[in-house]
Amino acid sequence: YWDEFVWGGAWLYYATGNSSYLQLATHPKLAKHAGAFWGGPDYGVLSWDNKLAGAQVLLSRLRLFLSPGYPYEEILRTFHNQTSIVMCSFLPVFTSFNRTKGGLIQLNHGRPQPLQYVVNAAFLAALYSDYLDAADTPGWYCGPNFYSTDVLREFAKTQMDYILGKNPRKMSYVVGFGNHYPKHVHHRGASIPKNKIRYNCKGGWKWRDSKKPNPNTLVGAMVAGPDKHDGFHDVRTNYNYTEPTLAGNAGLVAALVALSGDKSTGIDKNTIFSAVPPMFPTPPPPPAPWKP
Template identity: 90%
Template sequence: MFGRDPWGGALEINATDSATDDDRSRNLQDFDKAALSRNLDETQQSWLLGPTEQKKKKYVDLGCIIVSRKVFKWTVGSIIAAALIAGFVTLIVKTVPKHKHHNPPPDNYTLALRKALMFFNEQRSGKLPKHNNVSWRGNSGLQDGKSDDSTLFKNLVGGYYDAGDAIKFNFPQSFALTMLSWSVIEYPAKYEAAGELSHVKDIIKWGTDYLLKTFNSSADTIDRIVAQVGKGDTSGGPDPNDHYCWVRPEDIDYPRPVTECHSCSDLAAEMAAALASASIVFKDNKVYSQKLVHGARTLFKFAREQRGRYSSGNEAAIFYNSTSYWDEFVWGASWLYYATGNSSYLQLATTPGLAKHAGAFWGGPDYGVLSWDNKLTGAQVLLSRLRLFLSPGYPYEDILSTFHNQTSIVMCSFLPFFTSFNRTKGGLIQLNHGRPQPLQYVVNAAFLATLYSDYLAAADTPGWYCGPNFYSTDVLRGFAQTQIDYILGKNPRKMSYVVGFGNHYPKRVHHRGASVPKNKVKYNCKGGWKWRDSSKPNPNTLVGAMVAGPDKNDGFHDVRTNYNYTEPTLAGNAGLVASLVALSGDRSVGIDKNTIFSAIPPMFPTPPPPPAAWRP
């Protein structure tokens, strides 16, 4: 029998009267164990224990809010701890010495670049700007053009003196400006990194402003241009001139004749190249850029219509004799195409007959040597760029692929594995075959080699073939580095051929302005000869000037009267600047791939004509 257990469980009741006391006692014990082993719910516990007394919480009244005292203590403690930690960290930061992050020092190429650009400041003619930064130079040539009644061009103030004299030759000056512009177009980021971009653009503009004065730049058709200002008579005659006299340009008081030409295709096309390339440099200045483009068009039209060599029958042949004008046609047309996007210039530049006359197919001892006289190699590299990145296709592909292959062969000829050119024992390549003044050719080759290696890198091409052998772009760049390093002092004489770079460099440079002291004494034509013939170092340092260079035996004579060793030139220094900026700085900063193409419209290559109909 079961009954209700008041504690909530079942209770068994034995109804038999025969149960003994022991049995009841045993049952009671079992009951107690069962009852004690069960868990009690809250109601049952409350019956046994009564109501529980809860601990009273303490609060803090903050006025607008009431919070627990415990929470308040934790909050205040956390704020104090955070303040202590912050103060400790601040104390450490202020007391520990600061280590500023310094940019790595500039490499030798950058240091030499800054000096090489200063040479152009030292060669300026005209009224000098306040920021010229050459203490021993002053205004000069302010009467150029005015003193010659035979010329129509009365304002020929400005421009650059060519070398150690005070003659202004437009032919090499234009080439120098083209090379500088080319280097800026390709490497603006490197110029910017060196802090020289505005400087080099100022140098270019000083030259192009002058070139615009040497022809009727506002006209569409012209019949003459200025070729030269000053006279370089080498006969030793009694008449004062820029070669017979040895005076500072600031002290010139003798007449300076102006030489004009009416049939000078080479000069006009080179001037056109200078203005066209500069128009790309100054493309953000639309008014000035268009002025340069218009002048370039006018000059090139004159070059094509009035055929002839500028140096024929005049004294320019003694100093800068031009052997042909066909290479200038290819060179000038290439730059005009890049400056205007007009395909007629590209058609002309890629005409096989023009390339043939320029010497693209016959080779010769000077093939592949870029200079103020021969621009074919420069034009080939320039047009190879077009094929690598834009690939205009038909009808230009045949000659462009030929130029591209020829460029590769020229680059092979620079390498020491081949015997196209001899080298001195010290490693200087003899691009002019042992003749004097070799460095101007070496720097141009170094620029082209570095530039072409950067073209290949930008086109994701690791190298090129020389016959069956493949060479990486590092090999080509290595050639350029060894040649420039030679010029900067890694040569048997341990001499830097750039004035002011390093500790050992030429001190007796063939240069009138640098050799005659600025001492408020005006020397007459012959009075300056004592400074020319002096064995003392120049009183004025011609910073950045690259001299003519050593002979084929690595020999060099630091003698002022021997211009074959010690005279610098505009064309030589322009090539030096171009090669230095190409090699300078971080190698990962390559060429500006697109700026040169900014004027070229989108290309939709014309398909080649269909083959002729088949006939049996």
């Protein structure tokens, strides 16, 4: 839960302008407990269970656009540097994460239900690209090598293209999009027919276990996704392939919105900071005109 203190503190600071929240979000001990200073196999993966990567991007925005300086600069610089490292890990030239033969990044290291993590990474990459562009920064360094922001948007685009059907199975993993998408979605709203009969939880099992296609099309729902071999089983009882989640669809919408405009569209740099007071004292008014 330490990551959620950083995440919540950042959002509450932006919402209220109360500096106590920024002090919380940037407290070194809090960041240490959240795992901000060390790696690990899942480092940099934004998920329902770990918000640290999102919090670091959010606080990098503060450093890029408002540059609050002391006493926040040291930890904000650390968050910013860690964000850059996370973005490097998404690039195919590095080996932090494997990819399927079809090109899907394995952020959960081959475990089931990969797409919820992929859409979050695509969102963060596109968003960070927008941040750098808005700060007139053409890219960032991964070790000695410089990469342009276009690389981040390309990563995000290729991952979303895979999800929407550009994959070995030619399967769209978003229900209702394209001509070939899952028809046996693991979801009550899709599998229980609209016959004006109220079913309890156990009563719904016969629909869960049915091999017939869903009577209702759950348009826009992103399912759990393929396995590490690009394989997919359209079976309702196998939720590791066919279950949609709120966490997954939140990332899906965020990534699609982030990619919906071209590079020239940019972002609104200021509205998110509308409640934040000036980071430095307001300069005094000019002296009154001198009269001899």
